[in-house]
Amino acid sequence: MKNYQGKKVLITGGTHGMGFATAQMLLSAGAEVIVTGSNEQRVAVAQEALGKEAVALRSDATSMADIQALAAYVKAHAGQVDLVHINVGFSLLELTAAVTEESYDKTFDINTKGAFFTAQQLSPLVKDGGAIVFTTSIANTSGYAGMGTYSGAKAAVSAFMKVLAAELAPRGIRVNAVSPGFISTPTMGVSGVSAAELAQFEALGNAITPMKRHGRMEEVANAVLFLGFEATFTTAAELTVDGGLSHRLTLPS
Numbered sequence: 001m002k003n004y005q006g007k008k009v010l011i012t013g014g015t016h017g018m019g020f021a022t023a024q025m026l027l028s029a030g031a032e033v034i035v036t037g038s039n040e041q042r043v044a045v046a047q048e049a050l051g052k053e054a055v056a057l058r059s060d061a062t063s064m065a066d067i068q069a070l071a072a073y074v075k076a077h078a079g080q081v082d083l084v085h086i087n088v089g090f091s092l093l094e095l096t097a098a099v100t101e102e103s104y105d106k107t108f109d110i111n112t113k114g115a116f117f118t119a120q121q122l123s124p125l126v127k128d129g130g131a132i133v134f135t136t137s138i139a140n141t142s143g144y145a146g147m148g149t150y151s152g153a154k155a156a157v158s159a160f161m162k163v164l165a166a167e168l169a170p171r172g173i174r175v176n177a178v179s180p181g182f183i184s185t186p187t188m189g190v191s192g193v194s195a196a197e198l199a200q201f202e203a204l205g206n207a208i209t210p211m212k213r214h215g216r217m218e219e220v221a222n223a224v225l226f227l228g229f230e231a232t233f234t235t236a237a238e239l240t241v242d243g244g245l246s247h248r249l250t251l252p253s
């Protein structure tokens with residue numbers, strides 16, 4: 001286990017799922033961690049679970065006022081941070097014919113607008129030589145039925161990541177993304193689905209992933225920490241953590 005003593009990390013969308021797993025991994029290695037979520041109750045549960053070395057804050061990624069308040073909090077309490085992990089995400093399983101203006105806007109507000117303005121407001125607080133890691137999705141380069149708005153929203157995040165990598169290179173700040181495939185998290189990354197639909201979605205993941213299983217949250221956390229701290233000559237990269245799913249592998253018969 002690496003030692004992250006003295007490192008300061010902000011994880012947006014860190015109150016459950018893979019962001020929470022990343023926070024736990026960092027805390028057990030000595031880092032100071034701030035996590036955010038939009039739901040007051042889940043923020044309180046995360047604070048209790050992460051303990052006093054962590055701070056869990058309610059901050060809605062769709063609200064510019066909340067993002068600015070988050071930046072002000074980080075500036076006042078941490079000064080500068082070594083890593084900002086922009087992990088908030090939201091997806092519905094919704095065929096194009098069923099998409100409404102409301103669901104389109106919600107998906108783009110949370111995934112795209114939230115990621116963009118979080119990066120804009122927080123990047124001045126990243127130390128020179130530090131890092132930003134976004135969470136995208138392999139959906140952004142695939143064609144999964146029912147994931148049109150989500151795929152488009154995450155593809156935009158991938159584009160933002162590359163531009164920010166160029167803009168922050170003069171400060172030695174590396175900007176990358178982790179791109180998960182099917183990962184076992186409490187929500188599986190999808191909202192508003194029935195238990196049966198979720199089970200079907202899970203079965204699909206196991207069937208089509210070359211490694212024939214879901215990824216674990218810790219496996220994504222490992223990739224985030226690699227990009228954040230170890231990959232010192234890597235910027236503008238999107239690292240897939242997907243059991244080979246996005247790489248057109250042909251398995252032996």
Ligand SMILES: NC(=O)c1ccc[n+]([C@@H]2O[C@H](COP(=O)([O-])OP(=O)(O)OC[C@H]3O[C@@H](n4cnc5c(N)ncnc54)[C@H](OP(=O)(O)O)[C@@H]3O)[C@@H](O)[C@H]2O)c1
Pocket residue numbers: 012013014015016017018019036037038039040042043059060061062087088089090091110135136137138179180181182183184185186187188189190
């Ligand atoms: N699980 C997968 O298989 C998978 C695959 C590919 C990509 N991803 C992406 O990976 C990331 C993490 O996914 P996950 O499955 O671990 O968990 P998740 O259900 O997507 O939630 C992750 C976090 O985002 C927070 N969040 C959601 N909306 C928010 C908002 N408006 N403002 C602030 N925080 C918000 C949640 O807190 P609250 O509940 O309090 O809002 C939670 O802390 C997401 O970006 C997701 O799109 C997931």
